[in-house]
Every structure is written in C-alpha cells, then in structure tokens.
Amino acid sequence: MGLIIAGERSGVGKTTVTLALLAALRQWGEGVQAFKVGPDYIDPMFHRVLTGRDAYNLDPVLTSEDYVRRCYDQHRRDTPYALVEGVMGLFDGAGGGDWGSTAHIARLLNLPVVLVVDCGRLSRSLAAIVQGYRHLDPQVQVAGVVLNRVGSDRHRAMLLSALAPLHIPVVGILPRDGAVTLPDRHLGLVPTDELPDLPQRFDYLATLGQRCFDWDWLRPRLAAGANSVAATNPATDPETNPATDPETNPATDPETAAINPEHLDETISVPLKGQGRIRLGIARDRAFNFYYPDNLDLLARLGAELVPWSPLGDATLPQNLDGLYLGGGFPELFAAALAQNQPLREDLCQRLATGLPALAECGGLMYLARSLTDLDGHSWPMVGALPTATTMTERLTLGYRRVTACQDSILMPQGSEIWGHEFHRSVSTIAPLSPLYQTQPYPISGEKTPPALTLEGWHWKSIHASYVHLHWGDHPQLPTRFLTHCRQYHQNSP
Structure with missing residues (x-):
C-alpha cells in the first residue's frame, strides 16, 4: 500500500517529517521507495540520498493519471515500504483547483494520508483544522496526524486534549527545533550537493524520527505490498468525477x-x-x-x-x-x-x-x-x-x-x-x-x-x-x- 505525508498548507514541515521517517528507516537498514507529488526537483534529491534509490514525481498534469498509477506500482514493488511526500496544502492543486493536488494523488492511489500541522501558534483550534481536513472530501482518508513545532510539555498536553474528542491517531509529535531546519534560498531548499554537513543533519533527523513517531502505527501502513493500484479508481472515473473531463480539466x-x-x-x-x-x-x-x-x-x-x-x-x-x-x-x-x-x-x-x-x-x-x-x-x-x-x-x-x-x-x-x-x-x-x-x-x-x-x-x-x-x-x-x-x-x- 504506502502512505502519503501531507501538509495543511505549505511550510508546515512535511519535508522535515518525510526526511525524518526516511532517515529513521535508513538507520534501521529498512528499504523504502520515496515519491514526490508535483514537479519539484529538490525534495527528491534529499529522498534519493537517504534511500539510495531515485525518487519519482507523481504529477498528473505533466504526465497523466494512468502514468501516475503505473509509476507508483512499478517502483514500489521491490521495497518493503513506500512513502509519498505531498505538495503545498493537502487540497491545493493546479490553478487553485484539485487537479494534481496531494488529495488527488491520495484518491488516485487509494492511499491513507498523514496530515502534518504546524502547531507553533495553536492550541484548541487544532481540532477545528484537523476536523475540517478530515471531512472536506470523504474520498480522502486522513488517517493520522503529526503535530509539528510543539513548544513544551504543557503545549503538548493542550494539543492532545483538543484532539481527543476526534479519536484520530496522533502518529508523531515533533518539538520546535531550529536544528532540523534545512537552509533555503530564492528557489527553495539548498540542494544536497551544496550541504557539506548533510550526513550530520540526517543523523539528527534519524534520531528524531526514531524517537518521535508511533512506528507500530506507521509500519503496517507504509508497507508497500503487492496489490496493484493500476485498476480504475472510482474517484477518477469520468462518470463519477468531472475533474477527469477534458472540458473541466485541460490537463486531460x-x-x-x-x-x-x-x-x-x-x-x-x-x-x-x-x-x-x-x-x-x-x-x-x-x-x-x-x-x-x-x-x-x-x-x-x-x-x-x-x-x-x-x-x-x-x-x-x-x-x-x-x-x-x-x-x-x-x-x-x-x-x-x-x-x-x-x-x-x-x-x-x-x-x-x-x-x-x-x-x-x-x-x-x-x-x-x-x-x-x-x-x-x-x-x-x-x-x-x-x-x-x-x-x-x-x-x-x-x-x-x-x-x-x-x-x-x-x-x-x-x-x-x-x-x-x-x-x-x-x-x-x-x-x-x-x-x-x-x-x-x-x-x-x-x-x-x-x-x-x-x-x-x-x-x-x-x-x-x-x-x-x-x-x-x-x-x-x-x-x-x-x-x-x-x-x-x-x-x-x-
């Protein structure tokens, strides 16, 4: 199967979460195939360094829905785990629509989503955000939440209390920590070839990943498995989803x-x-x-x-x-x-x-x-x-x-x-x-x-x-x- 790491918006730390998970698996010696939603080049560079495998872009605008399915099927087959990093916010697609969004890929591949939320300035309002993301699209399964940039034990307790009535698994809690921030510049993250301290950064992320996530929950959902997603998905059938109609979506x-x-x-x-x-x-x-x-x-x-x-x-x-x-x-x-x-x-x-x-x-x-x-x-x-x-x-x-x-x-x-x-x-x-x-x-x-x-x-x-x-x-x-x-x-x- 596999798992998608999505953000409630850009800049909430989904790349940090993804790299922490990949780094932890690498340190344990467990193979994983990484993917990236959208056209980005730089995030897949980090994935490749950590996994030792090329990371592939899942972009139905640049390719097609069928190609996204085939690409995911082909490259996940010979690894124990598959992990997809999303793009922008969960529901943000091309032209402000749905096409090419992380939610689109989640429906297309029938994958559960872990939602990363920046909790730096949140307490009880966290519940409203998570509840909204869970119910906006019934075809997108928001199966768990990662709380990022948590400030203290007291802050952590407030956030967990706010989420308790929703009965949604909290699968990771990451502290507010400048040491995990990757440097960026005018076109995004600084590429891997320009970071001489990258091994030390990855070691730190691996320790964080092993300590801060619920691996008993994650491992069975990350398992790539042998089942195929290449069959027609009702969420992308033209009869049930007008987004696949060329009249409403020019990419098709x-x-x-x-x-x-x-x-x-x-x-x-x-x-x-x-x-x-x-x-x-x-x-x-x-x-x-x-x-x-x-x-x-x-x-x-x-x-x-x-x-x-x-x-x-x-x-x-x-x-x-x-x-x-x-x-x-x-x-x-x-x-x-x-x-x-x-x-x-x-x-x-x-x-x-x-x-x-x-x-x-x-x-x-x-x-x-x-x-x-x-x-x-x-x-x-x-x-x-x-x-x-x-x-x-x-x-x-x-x-x-x-x-x-x-x-x-x-x-x-x-x-x-x-x-x-x-x-x-x-x-x-x-x-x-x-x-x-x-x-x-x-x-x-x-x-x-x-x-x-x-x-x-x-x-x-x-x-x-x-x-x-x-x-x-x-x-x-x-x-x-x-x-x-x-x-x-x-x-x-x-």
Whole structure:
C-alpha cells in the first residue's frame, strides 16, 4: 500500500517529517521507495540520498493519471515500504483547483494520508483544522496526524486534549527545533550537493524520527505490498468525477494524450534500432542537477549511453558525443566559476556549431546564452551558442504551462502540445525572432477569461532551449525524436 505525508498548507514541515521517517528507516537498514507529488526537483534529491534509490514525481498534469498509477506500482514493488511526500496544502492543486493536488494523488492511489500541522501558534483550534481536513472530501482518508513545532510539555498536553474528542491517531509529535531546519534560498531548499554537513543533519533527523513517531502505527501502513493500484479508481472515473473531463480539466485534453510506455517499442523510430548506442552527454554537477529520473530512464531504455560531464570542472566535453542534455539548476550561483572555465565554454560552442543536438532546460538555456547577470548584478560570459543573454530578477516565474511547438525542433514537431512547468527568476533579454513555443498558463479554477499566451524558447541550429521543464514519462515520442536526431548527427559526422 504506502502512505502519503501531507501538509495543511505549505511550510508546515512535511519535508522535515518525510526526511525524518526516511532517515529513521535508513538507520534501521529498512528499504523504502520515496515519491514526490508535483514537479519539484529538490525534495527528491534529499529522498534519493537517504534511500539510495531515485525518487519519482507523481504529477498528473505533466504526465497523466494512468502514468501516475503505473509509476507508483512499478517502483514500489521491490521495497518493503513506500512513502509519498505531498505538495503545498493537502487540497491545493493546479490553478487553485484539485487537479494534481496531494488529495488527488491520495484518491488516485487509494492511499491513507498523514496530515502534518504546524502547531507553533495553536492550541484548541487544532481540532477545528484537523476536523475540517478530515471531512472536506470523504474520498480522502486522513488517517493520522503529526503535530509539528510543539513548544513544551504543557503545549503538548493542550494539543492532545483538543484532539481527543476526534479519536484520530496522533502518529508523531515533533518539538520546535531550529536544528532540523534545512537552509533555503530564492528557489527553495539548498540542494544536497551544496550541504557539506548533510550526513550530520540526517543523523539528527534519524534520531528524531526514531524517537518521535508511533512506528507500530506507521509500519503496517507504509508497507508497500503487492496489490496493484493500476485498476480504475472510482474517484477518477469520468462518470463519477468531472475533474477527469477534458472540458473541466485541460490537463486531460485528448489532443495531448500520451503514449503508453508499456508499448514503448512501438514508438521507437527505426533509426534507433540495431545501430549501436548513442553517446549522450548529461551536464551534471552542483550547477546543473535538475533531471526527472523518468527522463533519464527513458533515454537509457531507448538505447542511449548516458555520459555525465561537468560544466564547472571539465576542461573539455567527453569524446565522441552524439548529443547533449543540459538540465536546470543554479548556474546563477556558480556564474563566476562557469565563466572561468573558458576552455570548456569554447569547446562546447565549437561542438554546437557543428550541429551537435542539444536539449537545454532553464539553467541549461542560461548557460548556452552569451552572458548571465547574477543576483548581485555582475555579468559573466557564458557559452555564447544562443543569440541572447539572461539576467536575474526579483520576479518569480512559476507554474504549469501548456506549450505548443511553433516550429519543428529536435524534440517536437510543429503544432504538437504538451504540459510543462516553469520555475525561475531569470529572464532572456533578447526575444527570439522565431520562437520555439507558444505557452499558456494553467487556467485558474472558475476563471472565465483564458490565460494570456506567451512566445518563448529558442530553436537555434540544433539546439532546443526553453525555460519550460518537461517530464517525458508519458511522452516517449519526445526522447525518441531527440535520439533520432542524435543518430543522424553521428552518421553524418566525419
């Protein structure tokens, strides 16, 4: 089965609770598969370090309900326990609606929910909050509560007294403790690669997790089991739930219907079969580390050899590459070091000039531009492969985007559509003359006027560069198309 850790709102400590549970299980030597609701990259990094396994995103906006079920089923099967960390508040979904919310995933996978409540400024009002969350949606089983940031024994007694009439299990009580707080910055938590004291933090969380939770209650509910959740769930049947209707939820539009990865072989283009492995360079270091494991899994299944390289530390690209994948990350924080690595920048620019296919998402786009102006206003030279520059701003660009390809690219044919996600504080200072995408935000629930359209992204030579992050799990035709171009580059190279 498994268990979902949800928050009554953002910032209540659901990530701390999740990590404390994972750390405790690791210290006991017990295997667990972790998942994350939504498009986030950083929380799954922490999950992966603790569990030794990739953590997978459960996001029906970027993929589909069927893919979420298959993904959860596939990856939980060979571990004793499964734990899902929610996103935002329990009922907060895309556009202020339900779609993609933690509650949506709980219904979809038939999983019980543990609700984390920030009790720092609460006493008897706690009961009203918990009671409201229990009864707002009868199809969501709020099975237990974790009380976080409890100030004292007296405070603890007041909170337990308030909950007593509700007869809901209190499965964890965590004290108010600054030592468990993970550092954050302009785009969320500081990634794992930048925290030298991470082992000590995890040891502390493990001790906290072993001491502060009711493991007799948790263990049987965390047990992943062998039962499948891939069958139709009444909560997501169009006849019983209008949220699955494309007219009420644009993420289910049949025009963007996905290819079933179980039939992956049917989607593989002929040039990819039986002609050797494609060497694909994956930019991976402290500056570039935003990749969905599903994307990398698909590339490997399609025959690519994934070759890691570091824009920060390598003097040249790896030899004999047929393509590049530059994910997102934090190039703005490492702009000086990226600029100082001039030999690699020059090598990369020359290789791209020969037509080497390259996918660049967000931070990758920033790196391939002419320059990057950082948070302090300093401008640094970058690769120069794109005729634009980027600069950091105070404004956060955040949200799901429906993208339509304005032209053929190495990833998408003209007119094709897919849902993606943006999360950045930088902007491109020169607009593309021939944009890659037309993008449209996810509509706000109940809003009558459609969201405005925006032109975005670069298709320059053999580069596909955009601020929009894409999850390919339900769309294997995208990496197939990309690797076909990589194969053609390999065949035409001297």
